[in-house]
Amino acid sequence: MSIVQARVPVVWRPQPRQAEFMSRPEPEALYGGAAGGGKSDALVIEALRQVHIPHYRALILRKTYPQLSDLVDKSQVYYHRAFPQAQYNATAHVWNFPSGAKIYFGSMQYTKDRTNYQGKAFDFIGFDELTHFEWEEYSYMMSRNRPTGPGTRVYMRATTNPGGIGHGWVKARFITPAPPGTPITEEYTVKLPDGTEQKLQRARVFIPSSIFDNPALLANDPGYLASLASMPEAEKQALLYGSWDSFSGQVFTEWRNDPAHYEDQRWTHVIAPFTIPKHWQIYRGFDFGFSKPFSVGWYAADEEGRLYRIKELYGCTGRPNEGLRIDPVEQARRIREAEQNDPLLRGRVIHGIADPAIFDESRGESIAAMMERSPNFLRWSPGDNTRLAGKMQFHYRLNFDADGRPMFQVFNTCKHFIRTIPNLVYDESNVEDIDTRQEDHIYDECRYVLMENPISPPVRCAAPPMPDDPLNLHKRARFYRI
Numbered sequence: 001m002s003i004v005q006a007r008v009p010v011v012w013r014p015q016p017r018q019a020e021f022m023s024r025p026e027p028e029a030l031y032g033g034a035a036g037g038g039k040s041d042a043l044v045i046e047a048l049r050q051v052h053i054p055h056y057r058a059l060i061l062r063k064t065y066p067q068l069s070d071l072v073d074k075s076q077v078y079y080h081r082a083f084p085q086a087q088y089n090a091t092a093h094v095w096n097f098p099s100g101a102k103i104y105f106g107s108m109q110y111t112k113d114r115t116n117y118q119g120k121a122f123d124f125i126g127f128d129e130l131t132h133f134e135w136e137e138y139s140y141m142m143s144r145n146r147p148t149g150p151g152t153r154v155y156m157r158a159t160t161n162p163g164g165i166g167h168g169w170v171k172a173r174f175i176t177p178a179p180p181g182t183p184i185t186e187e188y189t190v191k192l193p194d195g196t197e198q199k200l201q202r203a204r205v206f207i208p209s210s211i212f213d214n215p216a217l218l219a220n221d222p223g224y225l226a227s228l229a230s231m232p233e234a235e236k237q238a239l240l241y242g243s244w245d246s247f248s249g250q251v252f253t254e255w256r257n258d259p260a261h262y263e264d265q266r267w268t269h270v271i272a273p274f275t276i277p278k279h280w281q282i283y284r285g286f287d288f289g290f291s292k293p294f295s296v297g298w299y300a301a302d303e304e305g306r307l308y309r310i311k312e313l314y315g316c317t318g319r320p321n322e323g324l325r326i327d328p329v330e331q332a333r334r335i336r337e338a339e340q341n342d343p344l345l346r347g348r349v350i351h352g353i354a355d356p357a358i359f360d361e362s363r364g365e366s367i368a369a370m371m372e373r374s375p376n377f378l379r380w381s382p383g384d385n386t387r388l389a390g391k392m393q394f395h396y397r398l399n400f401d402a403d404g405r406p407m408f409q410v411f412n413t414c415k416h417f418i419r420t421i422p423n424l425v426y427d428e429s430n431v432e433d434i435d436t437r438q439e440d441h442i443y444d445e446c447r448y449v450l451m452e453n454p455i456s457p458p459v460r461c462a463a464p465p466m467p468d469d470p471l472n473l474h475k476r477a478r479f480y481r482i
Helices: 002-007 016-022 039-050 066-082 111-117 135-144 167-175 215-220 223-229 233-239 328-340 367-373 387-398 415-423 441-452 470-479
Strands: 028-033 057-062 087-089 094-096 102-107 124-128 155-160 184-191 197-209 281-287 294-301 307-315 350-354 408-411
Touching (some): 016 028, 016 039, 016 197, 039 066, 066 087, 066 102, 111 135, 167 415, 223 233, 294 328, 307 328, 307 441, 350 441, 387 441
Parallel strands (some): 028 197, 057 102, 281 350, 307 408
Antiparallel strands (some): 087 094, 094 102, 184 197
């Protein structure tokens, strides 16, 4: 960096992939994927870019303060050497630079902690291990990313490995919309005080990295590559090859989405749609949501008891885990309209199963009663909400038999199911259950249907392993994008 080079001999020099990340012009950029790519170094150094400006303020975040120790240690090494007069205040967790600029180290252990930054402004905000954060936390800090005075550049940077509570929204925001290195640009409409509308754009980008992009680490620690290669399969795929489809803490590791098998329906849970025979039973699962998304899934059961998710209606705004805020009667109308307009469902007898919470009358008329007395006359039966048993039914049905057939498959038109189910992670406090802070509405709705049709534990047959060749895996990950 020019600032560092101007003051002392080179203190730190980026490797090519780090330089690519640090040179991006987009307001948001995510760096990483695999382990060993020099993510933390790049983030700590990037925060120095504007410390020659007296009013410059930067913030580097980890989920908890204890997790900050490694970043602070790195800053102690680099910042003192680059700026000998800079001082670190360990009580306030802030670096004070000779110009007056400041770099803060902060945390956000709970979502409510975001209010600690209310009213503050930071020209630069960096998130280390972004998948440890929820969307509400990241998006709130976007409002704190604003100029502290004239002449500063305002932007956000983040680093991460796959996995964690935020895996789903990070993948949806940075990974699936475009190939790595390709800017993702969204357009927003803002209504001005004079009544006119203005179109605005905001761009973001993902820059992948792995240990193979960090020859310095490989030279200093030749055994690190072997350490990554010897990890359990899920961790190896994520940390060595940067796979976003397999990661530590993933609940449904059985999940396979292989387009090569969409037609023959073997060794995959995602298949091409087909005509449903008239005599198959149809189920409709429902998880109510208002500020969070509501979820409706339609399922067909064949003669062998195999279930197929054939259609979905997901009430979200398009932003992570954000509901449409429509009332039960309007939700009933949309559900009935979806059934009347779909030739697979029109005229069929459909058994509706829903979250038993919608039958609660403790605060007046229940949601179930509202939907039943609505013009669309939507009737539900209460589902079995036994959480562990429901999760086990998921596992049982996702297992493959010796012929490569699971007892549950999903039409490839059910995009939100395919997006959310593989991303679910375990609760750190209740290690047998999923973390309910995630986008778990489709999971809940499906669970009620599975519990209506329970099966016994099958003989487990593992799907063919994914290849270890990182080049082939990279192509495969690109192919899996939805």
